[in-house]
Amino acid sequence: MSETSSPAPATGRTGSVERNTAETAIAITVNLDGTGTYDVSTGIGFLDHMVEQFSKHSLIDVSMKIDGDLHVDQHHTTEDSAIALGQAISEALGDKAGIGRYGHAYSPMDETLTRVALDISGRPYFIWNAKFTQEKLGEWDTELIEHWFHSVSQSAGLTLHCELLYGANNHHICESLYKGFARAMRIAVERDPRKGGAIPSTKGQLGG
Structure with missing residues (x-):
């Protein structure tokens, strides 16, 4: 959409x-x-909705077109969408000069509250502390949501922590996590004029 x-x-x-x-x-x-x-x-309506939320709340423009083997299942489309998105973000970041690097967000959505924290470290690491009580949201398998975040963390080189603090509605939980990820990314990718284009690391580079 x-x-x-x-x-x-x-x-x-x-x-x-x-x-x-x-x-x-x-x-x-x-x-x-x-x-x-x-x-x-992407061919998966709820995944489309979540990527749109990511774009809207991160202020990152996203064009994403995927033709996947949905006649098999949703795994490849979900995984590859995250891998390719992470690769595109990594390419856009370049040497990461002048960026904020770190970002975090609490995202309330009705009865739900989630917390997402990340570091554009170049060293992918993923922590997930959330769960769903439904097998599907729309037609999307909820077991693939954790895998999507893990895949984007790996391909973009993010240290990424996603946590459900509390909540009951599965739609709210998922959307809150995506909005939190978006808002944390917005903070982390923005350039800080005080840094003068310096790499935000005492090593002089990020990653490795």
Whole structure:
């Protein structure tokens, strides 16, 4: 689904991934300096909704088109969407000069509260402390949600902690986690003018 206005021409930090395998055909473009516009079509309605939430609340423009083997199941489409999105974000970040690097967010949604904290460290590490009591949200298998976050963490080089503090409604839990991830990413990818383009690490580089 598309945002009411199409993503603006890329003038900031952008990354693109195109990949065709026997399981998925993917084309993804991101603009870290965007306005949160999106054009998302994965073939899985609830996944579309979550990627749109990520774009809207991170202000990262996202164009994502996936043709996957959904006649088999949703695993490949879900996993590959996260891998390619993480790769595009990593490309757009470049050497990560001047970025905030760290981000965190508490996201209340009615009865639900989640916490997401991340470090664009270049050293992927993932902690998940959340669970769902339904097998599906829409047609999307809820067991794949944790796997999506793990895959984007690995491919983007993020230390990523996702935690459900409390909540009961499965839709609210999932959406709160995606919005928290978006808001944490917005903080982490933004350039801090006080850093003067310096790499945010005493080592002089991130990763490794």
